[in-house]
Amino acid sequence: MNHSGEDKLYSITMEKITDFVFDDKVIRVFADMIRRSVPGYGTLLAMLPVIVRHFVTPGSQCYDLGCSQGACTLAIRHSLLVNNINIIAVDNSPAMVASCREQLAQDHGSTPVELVCDDICHTSVDNASLVVMNFTLQFIEPVARPALIKTIYNGLNDGGALLLSEKIQLADQDSKLITELHEAFKRSNGYSELEISQKRTALEKVLLPETIEQHKQRLYMVGFSSVVVWFQCFNFVSLLAVK
Numbered sequence: 545m546n547h548s549g550e551d552k553l554y555s556i557t558m559e560k561i562t563d564f565v566f567d568d569k570v571i572r573v574f575a576d577m578i579r580r581s582v583p584g585y586g587t588l589l590a591m592l593p594v595i596v597r598h599f600v601t602p603g604s605q606c607y608d609l610g611c612s613q614g615a616c617t618l619a620i621r622h623s624l625l626v627n628n629i630n631i632i633a634v635d636n637s638p639a640m641v642a643s644c645r646e647q648l649a650q651d652h653g654s655t656p657v658e659l660v661c662d663d664i665c666h667t668s669v670d671n672a673s674l675v676v677m678n679f680t681l682q683f684i685e686p687v688a689r690p691a692l693i694k695t696i697y698n699g700l701n702d703g704g705a706l707l708l709s710e711k712i713q714l715a716d717q718d719s720k721l722i723t724e725l726h727e728a729f730k731r732s733n734g735y736s737e738l739e740i741s742q743k744r745t746a747l748e749k750v751l752l753p754e755t756i757e758q759h760k761q762r763l764y765m766v767g768f769s770s771v772v773v774w775f776q777c778f779n780f781v782s783l784l785a786v787k
């Protein structure tokens with residue numbers, strides 16, 4: 545499968561815009577789509593090794609929940625400085641998992657990666673020093689989010705961390721400017737007004753952002769001892785929650 549296609553999925557006027565799904569069509573252009581739509585995505589991946597080396601302890605497990613094509617999985621695998629690590633990468637899109645399997649087959653890292661096609665709400669987490677959820681919680685039904693965060697907390701070792709990246713909802717007075725800047729970012733990456741507007745409609749009922757306060761409150765509620773925003777670019781943030 546060609547993973548390097550240019551994202552043109554929303555470039556032609558659609559009579560009916562269906563809800564966004566991670567299907568074959570998306571997977572063919574996913575790398576291009578995420579790079580051109582999520583400001584700071586490349587920087588997040590580039591910083592991941594620093595976080596991996598800070599938190600991952602020998603003999604523990606790392607999880608990549610909502611792994612897509614394995615960008616974070618591979619970044620984790622290639623930045624480890626400790627031994628006896630197991631990486632568990634989970635995604636519930638069979639097409640994504642197949643594509644991730646192809647990426648892994650071409651990679652020569654020695655750390656074992658267990659690739660699982662499942663709903664992350666059903667994934668058990670155990671002996672974890674680092675759990676990464678990079679732009680995935682936002683696609684989970686809000687009612688299911690507290691239980692998932694609790695499962696992650698319970699499966700982390702003391703001192704372990706959850707790296708949680710999300711598109712966020714901003715307060716009304718900030719939202720207009722930041723949304724404009726995000727859309728300007730997309731335009732500067734070659735997306736047309738039609739593409740921006742049709743994609744927005746497709747994501748409306750599927751990507752459900754929350755405020756930073758909602759995320760922090762839930763993370764503290766389950767027991768995390770510290771929660772910090774370590775990265776933000778417009779309305780995209782990454783939090784580190786430490787057990």
Ligand SMILES: C[S@@+](CC[C@H](N)C(=O)[O-])C[C@H]1O[C@@H](n2cnc3c(N)ncnc32)[C@H](O)[C@@H]1O
Nearest residue numbers: 566610612615635636637663664678679680683
């Ligand atoms: C925006 S992508 C994540 C990007 C990826 N983490 C990265 O850094 O490249 C969201 C992913 O979450 C997956 N996903 C959404 N809901 C899920 C669920 N309930 N269980 C498992 N994976 C899910 C989607 O299939 C998709 O691959």
